[in-house]
Amino acid sequence: MKKIQVFGATLFLVFASGLFIYSINGSQKEKMLKEGTTQYFPTEVDFAGEKAPLQIADVKERFDRELLVNANLHSSTILVIKRANRAFPIIEPILKQYGVPDDFKYLAVIESALVNAVSSAGARGVWQFMPETAKEKGMEVSETVDERYHLQKSTEAACKYLLKAKEKFGSWTLAAASYNGGMTGVNNKIDEQKVNDYYDLLLTDETSRYVFRILALKEIMKNPSLYGFDIAKYELYSNIPTKIVTVDSTITDLATFAKAQGINYKILKIHNPWLRDKKLANPTKKVYQIEIPTQGY
Secondary structure (H helix, E strand, O other), X not given: OHHHHHHHXXXXXXXXXXXXXXXXXXHHHXXXXXXXXXXXXXXXXXXXXXXXXXOOHHHHHHHHHHHHHHHOOHHHHHHHHHHHXXXXXXXXXXXXXXXXXXXXXXXXXXXXXXXXXXXXXXXXXXXXXXXXXXXXXXXXXXXXXXXXXXXXXXXXXXXXXXXXXXXXXXXXXXXXXXXXXXXXXXXXXXXXXXXXXXXXXXXXXXXXXXXXXXXXXXXHHHOHHHHOOOXXXXXXXXXXXXXXXXXXXXXXXXXXXXXXXOOOHHHHHHHOOOEOOOOEOOOOOOOEEEEEEOOOO
């Protein structure tokens, strides 16, 4: 009889603990149900420490739109959350090194979904650089090498652009907007409309949505469970350990080079997407660093 009582008491404690844990984790959802809302909406948001004026009806509605869209693009949002676990550890220290706010990693998210995307206009890579802009920022763009596909180098180039934009506009939010609308384009709107706050400007549809898309992805990716994205840690994509092989000469056949490194051509290209041909032309004896995976490939 005592054993039964002990078992019953233990079962009750486990059940009660479960209810208590659920009440903590589910408190926000419970609050939402009482308020008659179907989706969590934050009381305040900011980009790089610059608050969005959600008390303005237009601003709140535009943010709400992007929050709703991205919270309900389930497969796309799940994929960027998974990819961020692999890309952010590379992007974050570079942003910090250049003194660019960490929030700009979410700009990369909306530009490319953290893959080496190709736009119809010819922009490429995670940071979506056009060829001439890439060259201006020190990246190589040739038939055999395109460093727009090099995450570290393209992140450095993005930092250089953003620092220049911040110096021009005095605002990280406007710097972010100019990444889409161009410095000249945004500056022209400021001059025409005689205001210098992103949230006061009437911009093209794409640029007017741009910062709100960043804010929405930041909010969702920082608080995924509030928006229905409960992704286990083991489901996130991770970086595979690599070693660096330094090359300062032409490689006539990358497939043969890959085999000599103990991998195949496909794996070589996955880890070095900036290699754009079957060979590496190097008449100037430039030093390249090629990543070779050491495990998990």
